[in-house]
Amino acid sequence: MSQTLAIDGRPLGRRAQETRRRLLDATYELVQTNGIRDVRVVEVARRVGSSPATFYQYFRDVDEAVLVLADEAADEIAPIAALLDEPWNGKGGLETARALVDAYFRFWDDHRAVMRVRNLAADEGDRRFRDVRNRALGQVTDRMARNVAENQRAGRVPPEITPYSAAAAMVSMLERMASYHFDLEPRGVTRADLVETTARILHHTVTGRKT
Amino acid sequence: MSQTLAIDGRPLGRRAQETRRRLLDATYELVQTNGIRDVRVVEVARRVGSSPATFYQYFRDVDEAVLVLADEAADEIAPIAALLDEPWNGKGGLETARALVDAYFRFWDDHRAVMRVRNLAADEGDRRFRDVRNRALGQVTDRMARNVAENQRAGRVPPEITPYSAAAAMVSMLERMASYHFDLEPRGVTRADLVETTARILHHTVTGRKT
DNA sequence: CAGATAATCTGACGCCTCGTGAGGTATCAG
């Protein structure tokens, strides 16, 4: 993000920055409402009152615009991951776990459409999306693994558990629940239930402590 | 699946059945290699040596073909879900958990490309894909919830946990790990580690027992 | 097995989006 460039390599002036921003926002809206597979460059352009050719000045294709959005979203993970630096063992440990889950859910609520595309593209093998995902998830996974390892050394977590695997499993659970919760809620589970239960599973898996 | 029909409602004869099957298989291959967003009906047709018009006799669009594949895959879940009917509390409980995780991973290894599309489409709100997903995941989730509830009644699982939420969280973990494991393995975690760790988290969350 | 009938397939077409390059319009410095 140090210096955004147009597709031909020139740096962007004020007007161009604004156009690019509006294109990004319009892309987000369309991905959200139509789903990634029904986003037409023509429509993104129309929505910001410009032409398709303009879009291609800033992005090679729709994916690249979404990649930028995913990259921006990744920046918001830091404060969430920081919740794993607080002590999970003591009194407020469970409360911190709750805060983590809640923050993660909110993060997804804000970026759902983009996160879905990021995950699909990453899963389908797209390198750029994998890298963005790793940059985001790595912050959480690494800290979780470290915490598990500590508690394992203290004998609270069984030795058969691999800290990194456990961290990956917990992040998987978090991500999917965050992505999924609003599909569950109509079926009689409240968001509060989901947060509480998820937090407890995390808390136990990290600390090995009974709750 | 009782009686498959063409798009115009006529039932299918032998030749048509075969054509449809080959179209489905070709669709699968292309989704797998190109990703869903780069599947061209033209190419599916070419691959089975027929014309695009033929494809449209059996499926309204590529999605519909993938939906059929997802539906077929859902049928393979039953024996996996059945592992949750075995006792998880006794001696072999942990081993059953391992078997479940392993089976789930293998299921995804076989159907990864289709499962990804199913989940994307379901998340994006497509009703048909949601229903297929619920049919598949429901089998697992319901049984898990029942098991958690039992162990909760026996006092081993804390009362603050909602059985259905816990089941959803576990299924989320399972699904995502199954989808994800081959992205983790190059980073120094073995599949065996992933299975073992995931199984232990599941086992504890279901039974509340120390492992 | 011929001829009729039904089932299945395809050629060909109009429509739409893609992505590009040449040229037009806004903006800014002096």
Added chain:
DNA sequence: CTGATACCTCACGAGGCGTCAGATTATCTG
């Protein structure tokens, strides 16, 4: 106000979409 630069668009060839009328292939009947 004028030129220079930054930004944008027009217009177009290429290619996939989805349809329908008609050709081709299978099946049935006597």
